Amino acid sequence: MAATAPIMSNDLKRVWEPLKIGNVELRNRILQPAHSSQHGDPRDHVFSDRQIAYFRERAKGGVALSVTETVAAARSALGSFFHVVDVYNEACIPSMERMGEAVHEHGGRIMVQLASMGVHDKGRMFIDRPKPIWGASRIPSLMHNEMPQVMGPTEFKELAHDFGVSAANVKRGGLDGVELHGAHSYGLAQFLSPTYNKRTDAYGGTPAKRCRLMIDCAEQVRAQVGPDFVVGVRLSWDEFMGPEGGVTPEQSEEQIAVLADTGLFDYFSISAGGYHTIHLALPGMEDESPEGWLAPFSKRAKEIVGDRAKVFVVGKIRDLHTAETILEDDAADMVALARQLLTDPFTVKKTQEGREDEIIRCNRCNECAGRLWEHRELVCALNPVSGRESYWGDGSLKKVSAKKKKKVLVVGGGPAGMKVAAIAAKRGHAVTLMEQREQLGGHLRLYERLPGMGSWGIAIDNLNREIAHAGVEVVLNSTMDLDGLRDFGADETVIATGASYEDTGLSLYRPERESIPGSDLAHVVDVGTAAQRVLDDPLALGKNILIVDETGAHLPFAVAEIAAKAGVQVEVVSPRLYAGERIYRNLDILYIFPRLKQLGVRIINQHFVDSIRANEVDVYDIWAGPATAETRSGVDSVVMSILRVPNDALFNAAEAALDNVTRIGDAAAPRDATAVIYDGEELGRRL
Numbered sequence: 001m002a003a004t005a006p007i008m009s010n011d012l013k014r015v016w017e018p019l020k021i022g023n024v025e026l027r028n029r030i031l032q033p034a035h036s037s038q039h040g041d042p043r044d045h046v047f048s049d050r051q052i053a054y055f056r057e058r059a060k061g062g063v064a065l066s067v068t069e070t071v072a073a074a075r076s077a078l079g080s081f082f083h084v085v086d087v088y089n090e091a092c093i094p095s096m097e098r099m100g101e102a103v104h105e106h107g108g109r110i111m112v113q114l115a116s117m118g119v120h121d122k123g124r125m126f127i128d129r130p131k132p133i134w135g136a137s138r139i140p141s142l143m144h145n146e147m148p149q150v151m152g153p154t155e156f157k158e159l160a161h162d163f164g165v166s167a168a169n170v171k172r173g174g175l176d177g178v179e180l181h182g183a184h185s186y187g188l189a190q191f192l193s194p195t196y197n198k199r200t201d202a203y204g205g206t207p208a209k210r211c212r213l214m215i216d217c218a219e220q221v222r223a224q225v226g227p228d229f230v231v232g233v234r235l236s237w238d239e240f241m242g243p244e245g246g247v248t249p250e251q252s253e254e255q256i257a258v259l260a261d262t263g264l265f266d267y268f269s270i271s272a273g274g275y276h277t278i279h280l281a282l283p284g285m286e287d288e289s290p291e292g293w294l295a296p297f298s299k300r301a302k303e304i305v306g307d308r309a310k311v312f313v314v315g316k317i318r319d320l321h322t323a324e325t326i327l328e329d330d331a332a333d334m335v336a337l338a339r340q341l342l343t344d345p346f347t348v349k350k351t352q353e354g355r356e357d358e359i360i361r362c363n364r365c366n367e368c369a370g371r372l373w374e375h376r377e378l379v380c381a382l383n384p385v386s387g388r389e390s391y392w393g394d395g396s397l398k399k400v401s402a403k404k405k406k407k408v409l410v411v412g413g414g415p416a417g418m419k420v421a422a423i424a425a426k427r428g429h430a431v432t433l434m435e436q437r438e439q440l441g442g443h444l445r446l447y448e449r450l451p452g453m454g455s456w457g458i459a460i461d462n463l464n465r466e467i468a469h470a471g472v473e474v475v476l477n478s479t480m481d482l483d484g485l486r487d488f489g490a491d492e493t494v495i496a497t498g499a500s501y502e503d504t505g506l507s508l509y510r511p512e513r514e515s516i517p518g519s520d521l522a523h524v525v526d527v528g529t530a531a532q533r534v535l536d537d538p539l540a541l542g543k544n545i546l547i548v549d550e551t552g553a554h555l556p557f558a559v560a561e562i563a564a565k566a567g568v569q570v571e572v573v574s575p576r577l578y579a580g581e582r583i584y585r586n587l588d589i590l591y592i593f594p595r596l597k598q599l600g601v602r603i604i605n606q607h608f609v610d611s612i613r614a615n616e617v618d619v620y621d622i623w624a625g626p627a628t629a630e631t632r633s634g635v636d637s638v639v640m641s642i643l644r645v646p647n648d649a650l651f652n653a654a655e656a657a658l659d660n661v662t663r664i665g666d667a668a669a670p671r672d673a674t675a676v677i678y679d680g681e682e683l684g685r686r687l
Contacts, residue, residue, distance in 0.1 A: 012351070015320050016328035019064070019334060021310050022230040022266045024109055024176050026064040026334070029327055031347050033314050033336040034067040034234065035271060037378040038083040038371070039387065043671035045078065045086035050377075052102050054389035056339055059108025060394055062348030065334070066103065066110045067179050067269075070186065073114035075160035076134050076155070077187065079125035080117040082375045087112060087166045089171075096173025103169035103677050105529045111177035111230060114163055114221075116187030119196065120275065121511040134159075136191045136213075137198040155224030156216060158201070159187075163376045163455035164220030167231070177230025177266070180217060184236055184281055185274035188214050192255060193239060193274065195246040198417055207251040211258045211304035218264040232267040233259065233310075236281070236607065237297040246274055249297065253304060260305045263681035268305060269312040269336070270298040279587040283316055291322045292335075301401050313562065314338055317428045318362050321353045329372075335592045343380050346394070351521035356665065357465060366586035367674050372586060381674040382459050384419075384681040397685065408687060409434065409490035411480045411650065414442020416665025416676035417496030418463040423684025425470035432473045432488075434480055440464060446528065450536055450558035452591065482653045485661075492660050492687050496680075497653040499644040499666035501526035507550060507642055509575045509608050509622065516548075518642065527551075527641035530559050538566030542636020546617050547572045548609050549641040552581030556641040557592050557598040564599035571632065572601065575608040575622050612638055 223262030238245030
């Protein structure tokens with residue numbers, strides 16, 4: 001299928017230029033780089049129908065080239081993820097044939113990223129395939145702490161052979177090339193990095209020698225696929241661990257020169273970071289580096305590589321204008337949009353057709369990354385269609401007939417209410433969205449005002465534009481009661497009135513009691529109220545505050561940061577095994593905790609509050625018990641960050657009196673933005 005003729009605006013020319021890599025013709029300069037999806041078939045370890053639909057959607061959306069997620073390219077490599085795809089096994093070939101056909105039909109190209117996991121594998125991942133993991137040296141994984149078997153000649157030969165077989169299978173499957181994964185602290189990257197490679201033989205000791213295993217594998221790949229099949233490599237240009245730590249830019253310059261001299265590679269894909277600095281490989285909202293921040297690295301790579309190979313770059317790029325700037329500066333031959341194309345697979349096509357206002361923009365909340373650590377399938381917080389393309393993909397949103405058109409009232413303008421209103425209106429229903437505040441966005445309006453969380457405003461903006469394009473009637477500054485619902489006379493009523501934070505201290509850590517004694521005192525506040533107060537006045541809670549947190553999420557730590565910056569003494573107490581579990585999940589903890597520690601915030605885990613009195617709080621170690629409680633004196637305020645409760649009074653009244661009433665989002669059960677936006681999408685498609 002021919003691509004739509006591009007609209008050549010004054011500032012977008014280079015992105016539309018075609019590019020030839022080896023024998024592969026690419027229609028533009030936009031790439032979707034490799035990223036783990038966890039959509040593989042967990043039984044047979046082949047590409048699933050869900051994955052095929054995922055890549056088909058990006059090809060339909062105008063992406064020139066997609067590189068699949070990391071796959072197992074060797075017998076020794078199966079084990080990092082439950083849903084890993086095993087291309088070493090030729091049983092994977094039919095699934096690659098289907099995927100190639102799906103992508104090629106829409107003018108895209110697709111390659112496979114070949115990898116071994118090295119020490120970031122797990123030897124007992126699969127019950128029937130336990131094994132020792134392999135490593136460059138006797139250095140365990142930072143994450144898994146499993147001691148590896150140090151590789152020798154036998155292991156080197158097997159690994160290189162297996163990479164060759166895997167590449168041959170990819171070629172037999174009709175795909176367009178392979179990429180060797182030499183980045184982010186995985187197997188081949190461990191040999192490139194002095195963090196993991198302590199060898200003094202031919203495979204270590206100098207930056208050039210550390211390239212030996214990569215070259216061995218690439219030679220076997222070339223021997224299997226020949227000179228006309230595309231072979232690339234992905235590299236971490238800087239692991240950001242200092243001159244005595246991991247790979248540095250100076251070492252990368254030497255290594256890329258060695259690799260380019262071999263003539264084995266058609267392209268080099270430049271990334272950064274590793275397991276010690278994974279937050280820099282996946283920068284979230286907290287990261288303050290500029291858009292396209294890795295372009296200086298790829299520009300240097302191009303200077304070294306010259307005309308021997310092409311150079312790709314990634315790095316916080318979510319629009320084609322940033323890509324154009326990078327291309328104009330000759331800093332890369334192709335520009336990778338990673339999370340942006342997860343958020344909106346039609347970013348390229350919408351830009352091409354002058355519909356940029358319809359693009360769903362990524363806010364870098366890293367819900368995608370968080371799910372990967374949990375071995376769960378990749379989704380996007382802001383676009384529920386991502387990962388569900390096989391049934392919700394392009395063209396699946398069917399218009400209702402005139403006979404089935406309904407009058408729909410949505411009460412509550414938070415993310416769930418906004419999403420359901422937009423989807424229902426797109427389908428042709430007459431939708432009114434009613435919100436009691438002066439603006440839409442719900443609790444995300446609070447989030448966007450907090451340190452490091454401003455990009456939640458992008459989520460609100462996405463939804464505002466979506467409801468505007470869908471033709472939703474929005475009524476602000478308006479409350480609703482049961483009589484009002486009756487008078488409105490909707491065919492379908494959706495209650496999306498959100499949730500509120502509570503301050504009793506009800507907790508399953510103390511199941512024998514309904515609250516923390518003293519929680520009814522005037523100086524005890526819920527975390528939502530506390531956030532509003534410190535935003536208005538950082539000293540509003542006094543000079544000494546104690547925060548009780550079970551959520552592990554951003555809000556309590558944002559309150560702590562705002563207050564501490566004003567000189568307030570802050571202690572955060574969590575009964576969890578470690579504090580900040582949710583902000584660890586999306587990597588923001590690696591930014592937040594250093595700031596809090598510098599501000600003098602005390603963070604203690606595995607502790608809880610036994611009782612509260614005026615200016616005093618009894619805190620105890622959960623393993624030692626309440627009898628060992630120590631008293632914190634001089635506490636001006638206690639902040640409860642434990643539970644949210646649904647604002648469901650209107651739903652309860654309406655359900656008892658009216659037909660066709662549904663509750664969604666936090667009004668049904670308080671959860672995160674990913675869950676409630678999904679609720680809106682699902683109900684909007686069903687109404």
